[in-house]
Amino acid sequence: MYLGRHIEGRPADSGHGGHAGHGAGGRPADEPGGPVEFLVRVDDDDLHVMQNADGTWISVVNHYEKYRTPRAAARAAVRELHGASLVPVTV
Amino acid sequence: MADRKNQADLSATERRDFVDAVLELKRQGRYDEFITTHNAFILSDTDTGERTGHRSPSFLPWHRRFLLQFEQALQSVNPAVTLPYWDWTVDRTPRSSLWSDNFLGGDGRSGDGRVTTGAFAFSGGNWPMNIRVDGRTFLRRALGVGVRELPTRADVDAVLAIPTYDASPWNSRSGGFRNNVEGWLGPNLHNRVHVWVGGQMTTGASPNDPVFWLHHCFIDKLWADWQRLHPGSAYAPASATRNVIALGDTMKPWNDVTPQDMLDHTQFYTYR
Numbered sequence: 489m490y491l492g493r494h495i496e497g498r499p500a501d502s503g504h505g506g507h508a509g510h511g512a513g514g515r516p517a518d519e520p521g522g523p524v525e526f527l528v529r530v531d532d533d534d535l536h537v538m539q540n541a542d543g544t545w546i547s548v549v550n551h552y553e554k555y556r557t558p559r560a561a562a563r564a565a566v567r568e569l570h571g572a573s574l575v576p577v578t579v
Numbered sequence: 580m581a582d583r584k585n586q587a588d589l590s591a592t593e594r595r596d597f598v599d600a601v602l603e604l605k606r607q608g609r610y611d612e613f614i615t616t617h618n619a620f621i622l623s624d625t626d627t628g629e630r631t632g633h634r635s636p637s638f639l640p641w642h643r644r645f646l647l648q649f650e651q652a653l654q655s656v657n658p659a660v661t662l663p664y665w666d667w668t669v670d671r672t673p674r675s676s677l678w679s680d681n682f683l684g685g686d687g688r689s690g691d692g693r694v695t696t697g698a699f700a701f702s703g704g705n706w707p708m709n710i711r712v713d714g715r716t717f718l719r720r721a722l723g724v725g726v727r728e729l730p731t732r733a734d735v736d737a738v739l740a741i742p743t744y745d746a747s748p749w750n751s752r753s754g755g756f757r758n759n760v761e762g763w764l765g766p767n768l769h770n771r772v773h774v775w776v777g778g779q780m781t782t783g784a785s786p787n788d789p790v791f792w793l794h795h796c797f798i799d800k801l802w803a804d805w806q807r808l809h810p811g812s813a814y815a816p817a818s819a820t821r822n823v824i825a826l827g828d829t830m831k832p833w834n835d836v837t838p839q840d841m842l843d844h845t846q847f848y849t850y851r
């Protein structure tokens with residue numbers, strides 16, 4: 489829990505298929521040493537997160553700022569959301 | 580030839596024409612298509628996968644084409660309109676005329692960040708957030724909150740001095756002009772401005788704030804400035820490279836335009 493929001497995160501295991509951690513429009517990494525895929529949810533809504541080549545993280549809510557961990561990116565998103573719920577973006 | 584001007588030099592009529600044309604695109608439902616396109620690329624451009632709009636060499640030509648398409652849409656409403664640019668090294672406070680009631684409106688209010696002045700304020704009813712990453716339906720800003728200072732002229736000059744356009748691994752870790760202007764490396768130019776404005780500008784749906792276009796127009800001008808300073812430097816990569824757009828490759832979503840086609844902006848407009 490953070491600021492009253494429930495944050496959940498886990499590495500995406502490819503075994504579950506279908507949902508590859510990149511949300512809508514996501515494509516799998518295919519260069520060597522690719523980033524870790526990670527699934528983050530805030531109050532049961534998907535938060536799209538992505539790892540940068542230097543190991544830092546960003547989310548769709550704070551896309552132009554780097555965070556050290558998926559959790560830090562999720563907490564920044566929660567602060568930015570100000571209680572609003574995430575909306576899945578249709579692409 | 581169309582002139583793109585500094586927003587600070589626009590006449591009252593030019594400001595009104597720009598705002599009116601933007602509102603008309605919104606009313607027709609055409610504005611939101613640009614937001615959808617931008618967010619789709621934000622979500623799918625990754626450092627080790629296919630990348631076209633961001634964190635890759637084609638960041639600059641992709642956005643040049645994207646801005647041209649938007650400018651053409653504006654001109655279908657009013658042929659006299661061109662994109663203005665925001666030189667944030669000069670107009671660097673919330674008191675700038677950029678944020679006045681008769682242009683883009685002001686800062687968000689404290690608490691929920693809602694913009695309450697100007698034509699894009701929620702209360703006007705003309706600026707709904709149809710494409711959004713969260714439930715809030717009003718335009719938001721928090722000028723100078725996410726980061727205190729906009730980049731300075733010295734920051735810009737340091738980036739303009741970099742002689743190489745881009746370099747392997749062609750992503751957010753690359754040296755070179757492109758990644759330094761995008762802001763993943765160096766003094767942080769483009770990314771920092773998104774964070775300085777705050778609100779929707781920090782999200783993948785950043786074109787929800789019309790300042791997106793004025794910010795990217797200045798980034799586009801910086802590319803032109805860099806080309807003039809380094810006539811011997813070329814777009815890179817020149818030949819096929821995995822996951823990124825080489826000089827002669829076509830760019831999604833248009834599939835009929837290459838970085839090569841975008842190199843000379845003077846075939847489309849000039850900067851004043």
Ligand SMILES: [Cu+2]
Pocket residue numbers: 769773795
């Ligand atoms: Cu941008």
